[in-house]
Amino acid sequence: MKTEVTAKLEVQDLSLRFADKTVLQHISMRIPEHKITAFIGPSGCGKSSLLRSFNRMNELLEDTSTDGRVLLDGADIYQAGVEVAELRRRVGIVFQKPNPFPHSVYENVAFGLRLQGIKQPRKLDELVESALKKAALWDEVRDRLHHSAVNLSGGQQQRLVIARAIAIEPEVLLLDEPASALDPISTLKIEELMYDLKQHYTLVIVTHNMQQAARVSDYTAFLNMGQLVEFDETNKMFTDPSQRATEDYITGRFG
């Protein structure tokens, strides 16, 4: 890995346990700024868990314990005294399963904005619209902004939660399989969105789609059984992986 890229997030010897089950073991990696990093790996290997540990979401689940450090712009987020709410504002996350609030579409997107103290209706309107546009949802929901978000289709819901997350302008955006419920066209839109976003933000995505990883990401990390097997530039990883396991997985021979 070239050293001139600055690391937005730096993971140092991170381990995570659920009750008495170790889910992540001694993971160290540097996630470069203004780049898209993709996490790939078999189901259950800990991708989502690793993603959640970047903004301390794991501690909201029962019985978890985290060891090691995660530095955001050089500051450890697991330190005592870190304002977790502010951290989560800076490091946004979109979950694997879409979870819109049972409010209107508009309120879903405005929710985070209101938390940030934005109250003026005009500014809210503007920000909501732009977030929805970015998430490629605006055209579909513009006439039902004030209808319940629960009635949207799965794919629409997924884009809605993305819109909700980017509305508050996070510095890092963590996307857990953002395109898993989308048709190819929407997927493309989301991928374009990621492309745009990376100018300003740092993105980390989890995907089971190798083509997608290869298409959009600059760096790729391959995880297996809670361990980081390989982490490198995507080009290198997909053409010349240094680990046998990585090659097997990418080429679909993983078993």
Next chain:
Amino acid sequence: MNKTALIPPIMPKQLLRRRRWYNRLFRALIAVAGSSVVLMLAALFIYLFSEVLPLFRGVSGSPLQPLAATYQANNAELPVVQAGWPGVADFSASSASGDYQLLASKNGLACLFSPASPAGCLQQWSLTDTGDTLTSLSWLTADQAVLAGYQSGRLQQWFLLADNQGNLMLRLARELPAQPAAIIHIAAEHNRRGFATLSADGQLALYYSATAKPLWRYATEITDAVDLVFSANNQILSVYSAEQQHRFALDNPHPEISWQTLWHSVWYEGFAGPDYVWQTSSAADGYQPKFSLLPLTSGTLKAAFYAMLFAAPLAIMAAIYTACFLPAGPRRRIKGLIELMAAFPTVILGFIAAVWLAPVIENHLLALLLWVVVAPLSILALAAVWPRLPQSWQQRCSGGAEVLLLMVWLVLVSNLVFVVAGQLDSWLFSDGLRLYLDQQGIYYEQRNALIIGIAMGFAVVPGIYAIADDVLHQVPRHLTRGALALGATPWQAVVRISLPLAAPGLIAAALVGLGRAIGETMILLMATGNSPVMNFNLFEGLRSLTATLAMELSEATVGSSHFRVLFVAALLLLLFTFVANTAAEVIRQRLRKKYQRL
């Protein structure tokens, strides 16, 4: 993408601070609210204890500075020696009202007479049959009891009782534990049944009439005492010697309460023997209150017992049916209806039980007894003919509808039973069962434990049913399904699998019901005779702790013994239900874990 169009929503520091503060405040508020529940339960206990504790605090007394005073003997008139009484009037004691006077000589010969009609002794006898010498004699307050002290240190208590012919006479109620030296003075407290003795060696002892053990003892150096007197408020005990008044300050607010008076049988004045009595109020002044909690506790338990006898089987059987044999839809509907029982305020149940149920049952006792036998049999009969009914009938009455059928059937059978019982009643017993019972010497009160059992049973059924239904329904399905797959009938699956598994839960349900029955007030208050008797007779009334509280607490003087004894009753109720509910909750928590493991 035009990023400048967006105003970067970076929070101002101030807002951040406010949110943080708000978060902490909220957290603190919620933690306070959460722990306040525990605090409340604790406060309940602590408060009740704090009101009860003074009852059991020991008596304390301390000597005050002696005063110089010359004792003036009240120049009592020399007693008239009664005609026909052989004794010498060495001692003479007159009761507080002056209605009775007792003369006694040193050797124990005594004469009780009434100064109003001084025509000879009412009673003439010997106080002691040993060769003891009488050294002191005194009436207790209120004309009911006499104390006699002897050279040997013995102390006797005599009660004024009426014999079979209605003649008043003194009877020996108890010998109090002897003291080491002669008892030379006895002083009675004013307005209550306490008394103090002074013995020859200077030992002071304070007693209460119903308790044998002295409440307080104090060794003095006084040997030249001439009299022993209580101050008007009973707080200062004075010993007069020739030139001095030795004073002792006493702190003895609740002499009438001790473990013994609350829980043991006590021989009270005016009673023929020891008994468990609860009698707290009377118009008469100087009346001795009697605080035995046993009749009340047994009343509470009796009522709860009969209520559970009716409610527990009914509720648990109903729960078995709805949880194990009904499809989800009818089960939910029937469950809702049965739980509707809980919506009837107990004051209405009590009212109906008292003004309608009690007289009806009194008049149709035989019908009820008959019904208890016939109703289950009639259901069995229906079950027996069921398979022989046409298929179309059977199909129409399934999945909950058979309950409707059974309801109609039960109504029919009940009506029949009532008609038949009416005939039987006049045929078997000339004047009906009720009078027959009277003739047999079985006392039948209109508002009795049977009424309570039914009315209170009604009130506790929904509580037991709801829990029982839940625990039975939560038995993991795969277990019963496994049994069915092995060829067991549905009933066998229930008996072999569900019931054993859920048994602790059913016990917990019964415990919750028991707690409810123990704590029920209005039904007991309205539908019993509220007579504090002690028996488990189905046809007699009772008086519960709860009803007693409801009737008496408002009238009791704050801080009085009566007030505090009522708090003992409340504490007792709290303890009963606490034990029942904690046990039930622990059982349920265990059971829930067990279900999860299966």
Next chain:
Amino acid sequence: MLQNWFRQGTPWIWLNAGAVALSLLLVAGLLAFILMHSLGVFWPTDLPGHSGSKLWLYLQNWWLFLSGSSAEGGIFPAILGTVLMVLLMAVLVTPLGVLAAVYLHEYAKDGPVLRLIRIAVHNLAGVPSIVFGVFGLGFFVYFLGGSIDNLFYRDSLPTPTFGTPGLIWVSLTLALLTLPVVIVATEQGLAGIPKNLRLGCFALGATKAEVIWKIVLPQASPAMVTALMLAIARAAGEVAPLIFVGVVKSVPALPLSSEFPYLQLQQKITSLGMHIYDSGIQSPAAQDTEPLVFASALVLITLIFMLNLAAYRLRKRLNLRYGNRSVVE
């Protein structure tokens, strides 16, 4: 053959079904009994005239009964007293009960402390109501009320202002009594909210307070309303503990006034339950008032049933909304 029949279990199942039938009969019978005895009370049988005018008179009688003061044989003071005490109780118990439920479900960590609190809640639910009355009299009336008098109403002592049974103490005692009902029902509602919603809210940078305030509580609001209605239904029928803390047979004046603060918190009230107890059993003329007592009972039961029904409806709506998620007790 008989033995085999019993071993198969059919008769036992029938007996159990019989228990269900009997329970239902008891409910239906009691309801019918009360209706039978109360509906006809005001029917003017002894008057001549056609049934239309009779009906009019009948309704008028009901109205007089419901709106008349106790001197006129009406139960308006009792209805007003019941409604007031119950409303005040609702105001007192809701915040505390909901907050406690939130604590139990959202904040408390699983462990001995939580177990202890749960046992305390269940115990509190099982404490005999009369004991709450005793506590209310001693602690609220004498201790709290006495202290308030000492602090603020010095001038009017020794005549007590708050140191005597009154509306506020009735409501406080009821609040204590119904607290467990509110806690348990609210917690059921909280358990029905999907975890994902909470996580989504946290992910947007909300603090815990904001998550609870903006997502959890609004979602749980139907459960809270249900809880409250159950509590009100329970409180409305309660009599025994209130005898001590301020519910009396008849009151000289209503606890309302035309000037501020409009509500006389320290005044004694009368309630429907008390009315039934008193004129049904206590009063010397119980025989004559019996039909009227049935009418009062009908009013009280109608009130309670309506509340229960509303709670039942709401609970159903709630269950539909979140699907049939397993509900933790």
